[in-house]
Amino acid sequence: MEIRLAFERYFLQSGSKRAALYDSLRDAVRSGQLKEGERLPSSRSLAELYGISRGTVTQVYDMLYAEGYIQGERGSGTYVSQRIPYPSARPERVEQPSELLSTWFNRLDELKADKEGPPPFAPESQQAGRTFGQQLFQSGQTDFRLFPVKEWKVALHAAVRECMQENLPDGYREIPGSGLFRLREAVAAMLYMERGIAASPEEIVMTSGSKQGLALLFQILAEPGRRIVLEYPCYGGIREAASVTGAELIQAAVDECGAIPGDWDAAIAALTPNRQFPTGTVLSAGRRKEWLAWAERRGAIIIEDDYDSEFRYSGRLGEPLKAMDRNGRVIYLGSFSRTMYSGLRIGYAVVPSWMAPRLAQAKAFYEPYASGQLEQMALARFIAEGSYAKHLRRMKRQYKRRLAALHRGLDELEGTPFRFRPSDAGLHQYAEWTGSSADYDRLLQSCRKGGVAWHDGSSYFAGEPGGNKDKRFALFGFAHLEEEEIAQGMQAVAEQWSGIAGNGEDSRQA
Numbered sequence: 001m002e003i004r005l006a007f008e009r010y011f012l013q014s015g016s017k018r019a020a021l022y023d024s025l026r027d028a029v030r031s032g033q034l035k036e037g038e039r040l041p042s043s044r045s046l047a048e049l050y051g052i053s054r055g056t057v058t059q060v061y062d063m064l065y066a067e068g069y070i071q072g073e074r075g076s077g078t079y080v081s082q083r084i085p086y087p088s089a090r091p092e093r094v095e096q097p098s099e100l101l102s103t104w105f106n107r108l109d110e111l112k113a114d115k116e117g118p119p120p121f122a123p124e125s126q127q128a129g130r131t132f133g134q135q136l137f138q139s140g141q142t143d144f145r146l147f148p149v150k151e152w153k154v155a156l157h158a159a160v161r162e163c164m165q166e167n168l169p170d171g172y173r174e175i176p177g178s179g180l181f182r183l184r185e186a187v188a189a190m191l192y193m194e195r196g197i198a199a200s201p202e203e204i205v206m207t208s209g210s211k212q213g214l215a216l217l218f219q220i221l222a223e224p225g226r227r228i229v230l231e232y233p234c235y236g237g238i239r240e241a242a243s244v245t246g247a248e249l250i251q252a253a254v255d256e257c258g259a260i261p262g263d264w265d266a267a268i269a270a271l272t273p274n275r276q277f278p279t280g281t282v283l284s285a286g287r288r289k290e291w292l293a294w295a296e297r298r299g300a301i302i303i304e305d306d307y308d309s310e311f312r313y314s315g316r317l318g319e320p321l322k323a324m325d326r327n328g329r330v331i332y333l334g335s336f337s338r339t340m341y342s343g344l345r346i347g348y349a350v351v352p353s354w355m356a357p358r359l360a361q362a363k364a365f366y367e368p369y370a371s372g373q374l375e376q377m378a379l380a381r382f383i384a385e386g387s388y389a390k391h392l393r394r395m396k397r398q399y400k401r402r403l404a405a406l407h408r409g410l411d412e413l414e415g416t417p418f419r420f421r422p423s424d425a426g427l428h429q430y431a432e433w434t435g436s437s438a439d440y441d442r443l444l445q446s447c448r449k450g451g452v453a454w455h456d457g458s459s460y461f462a463g464e465p466g467g468n469k470d471k472r473f474a475l476f477g478f479a480h481l482e483e484e485e486i487a488q489g490m491q492a493v494a495e496q497w498s499g500i501a502g503n504g505e506d507s508r509q510a
Contacts, residue, residue, distance in 0.1 A: 179206025258283030409490030
């Protein structure tokens with residue numbers, strides 16, 4: 001018995017196979033795709049189909065059983081419940097009262113419409129016998145198999161014991177929206193040692209990830225009539241958070257030395273200087289000084305998103321703008337979602353002293369008390385005891401080998417129009433497509449059908465001056481793949497291109 005689920009889509013969103021199986025099964029029941037009384041596959045069948053353990057399938061079935069979505073009959077298998085918690089029948093469509101929606105929401109809705117289309121790196125089909133995800137070069141993924149589960153469980157259990165010993169109501173303490181002070185102390189010490197940033201715990205505000213930090217900062221600093229400078233190309237999350245404010249967006253082009261500064265009359269600039277996203281370019285020392293001088297001259301704020309800075313495999317990290325700032329013009333953002341695991345939504349903002357109470361006030365409006373309090377307590381211990389630094393060292397050793405495997409695999413793509421910008425940092429490698437857009441789309445479609453895919457980076461060039469929509473770019477993530485899988489994937493891409501070019505489908509002009 002085989003059923004078609006949206007497993008791949010959910011896996012790409014969460015990075016967790018257990019969560020993907022649970023969400024796809026639950027939604028299939030809710031929507032009526034799986035009918036009441038319909039028999040479900042055995043745990044062995046689902047485990048083989050999606051490349052997961054039978055124990056994981058059993059856990060998911062147990063969760064769905066407890067919630068009333070499925071029922072089991074001894075000796076006869078597992079079935080969709082006759083009475084599911086949410087009816088499959090959908091109410092009649094009600095006309096949307098669009099006049100009630102705010103200008104802010106309409107701007108947000110426009111962003112959603114702009115993003116509609118196929119996922120940037122989802123395979124179109126899954127070949128029989130292939131473990132899901134083996135050759136998906138999605139960007140931003142890490143290898144959860146390297147995560148020190150045992151040490152993290154110890155830290156979590158210690159946090160639970162601490163709460164219980166203090167006899168706190170519901171097991172929670174009143175941690176302010178700015179975050180657990182002990183964690184802010186640990187982050188301050190870590191940043192001083194690793195990045196040369198001198199900040200007090202009072203100048204650090206914990207967030208639920210860097211996206212929340214960006215959104216809050218733009219809400220505080222931006223509004224219609226003001227200008228925000230963004231890198232071009234730009235991370236979509238930064239562009240979205242800036243766009244919904246209604247401020248005018250200005251594009252700063254990126255070359256081999258990073259974002260090019262201008263003399264704009266703008267209130268904010270959002271930069272990724274230590275590894276520009278998506279190109280991987282490092283902002284030169286001279287450019288860093290120019291950007292700081294611009295901010296001082298214009299009375300502007302620079303938001304420095306230091307994503308992926310932990311993953312540099314040779315040489316030394318560039319000095320953060322925040323460490324160079326002497327006039328309170330830089331806000332520094334960081335996150336633990338990649339270094340720990342994607343489900344840990346803890347980030348931080350290092351802000352000038354005048355901004356700290358204002359950012360804390362804005363965050364407290366949405367979260368009067370910090371979310372993820374146990375996780376914050378556990379993370380503070382995890383960092384203080386050295387487990388976090390040990391975990392980072394292990395990840396970097398493994399990822400360095402995988403990056404080397406990817407660089408070796410670039411030889412396989414020598415005959416393709418891909419032109420890579422090799423980098424010694426980060427979780428992906430950036431490539432520009434020098435052929436026609438038709439050839440790129442043909443190759444991407446062919447690879448996806450074969451179960452191999454990369455992250456299509458063309459969307460990061462949205463809104464290009466001149467309206468050139470024919471450029472194609474790719475991001476090849478590698479950190480979550482074994483060296484052999486990387487080699488197989490690169491070879492598969494090369495073979496697909498050879499087939500296209502060999503059949504006379506190459507549309508490049510002679």
